[in-house]
Amino acid sequence: MRLVTALRAALALASPRVSRRTRALRSGPPCSRLQRPRLALPLLRALTSGGQAAGTDCWRCGARAGSSGLPFFCPACGALQPPDESRDWFALLGSERSFRLDQARLQKAYKELQRLLHPDNFSRGAEAERDYSHGHSALVSAAYQTLSRPLSRGLYLLELEGVREGEGERVSAAFLAHVLELNERLAEARGQAEVGLVAEQLEAELGRLAESVAQAFDGGRLGEAGRLLSEMRYLSSIEDKVKEKLFPS
Numbered sequence: 001m002r003l004v005t006a007l008r009a010a011l012a013l014a015s016p017r018v019s020r021r022t023r024a025l026r027s028g029p030p031c032s033r034l035q036r037p038r039l040a041l042p043l044l045r046a047l048t049s050g051g052q053a054a055g056t057d058c059w060r061c062g063a064r065a066g067s068s069g070l071p072f073f074c075p076a077c078g079a080l081q082p083p084d085e086s087r088d089w090f091a092l093l094g095s096e097r098s099f100r101l102d103q104a105r106l107q108k109a110y111k112e113l114q115r116l117l118h119p120d121n122f123s124r125g126a127e128a129e130r131d132y133s134h135g136h137s138a139l140v141s142a143a144y145q146t147l148s149r150p151l152s153r154g155l156y157l158l159e160l161e162g163v164r165e166g167e168g169e170r171v172s173a174a175f176l177a178h179v180l181e182l183n184e185r186l187a188e189a190r191g192q193a194e195v196g197l198v199a200e201q202l203e204a205e206l207g208r209l210a211e212s213v214a215q216a217f218d219g220g221r222l223g224e225a226g227r228l229l230s231e232m233r234y235l236s237s238i239e240d241k242v243k244e245k246l247f248p249s
């Protein structure tokens with residue numbers, strides 16, 4: 001739930017205390033490997049386009065991997081293959097390597113992959129497959145957590161381009177003054193309504209920032225993207241404080 005929506009819901013309920021929502025997504029119910037769900041196209045591409053490192057043959061039947069590696073499941077014997085930790089997380093979730101991505105499609109691919117690779121599916125399988133399914137599930141979760149949020153997605157994209165955080169342009173003194181002012185407003189805010197005003201402003205500013213980051217990546221201006229992501233980090237940390245005020249743990 002977006003912060004402002006959460007706030008409105010909290011106010012509407014007039015509840016004195018709203019429990020903190022976790023972002024954790026529950027994975028879908030386990031399914032038999034014989035009843036695999038119909039797969040969305042991006043996911044199908046992810047599953048068949050080389051889930052494994054090149055040169056790693058199937059551990060069970062020895063099928064040759066070829067130059068692009070084996071997919072998650074061996075095409076010859078169907079055995080789950082070991083996870084490839086070096087794999088690009090965009091490719092893992094069947095998405096284009098871009099800051100602009102389709103959130104709904106990303107979430108769908110994530111949920112379907114989690115269902116397909118869920119350790120429960122391999123409870124009666126070989127021990128190797130059980131271990132691999134845990135590894136795959138952890139990788140898919142980490143990839144989704146990273147790519148679903150604009151800040152971590154942007155930083156990951158910069159990393160893929162070989163740019164480390166802090167190597168880009170610096171944030172301006174004017175922006176830092178703005179951060180200071182927002183922090184002061186939040187510290188002085190009394191009641192949910194006043195905190196809510198800060199939350200709305202933050203949400204609007206973060207939305208505009210995300211669009212600017214997208215444009216910077218579109219234009220290949222990585223230094224600018226780095227600065228905008230630093231700005232996003234500052235605003236996100238204020239947003240965390242807003243959540244803490246609204247939904248104290």
Ligand SMILES: [Zn+2]
Pocket residue numbers: 058059060061062063074075076077078079
């Ligand atoms: Zn095989």
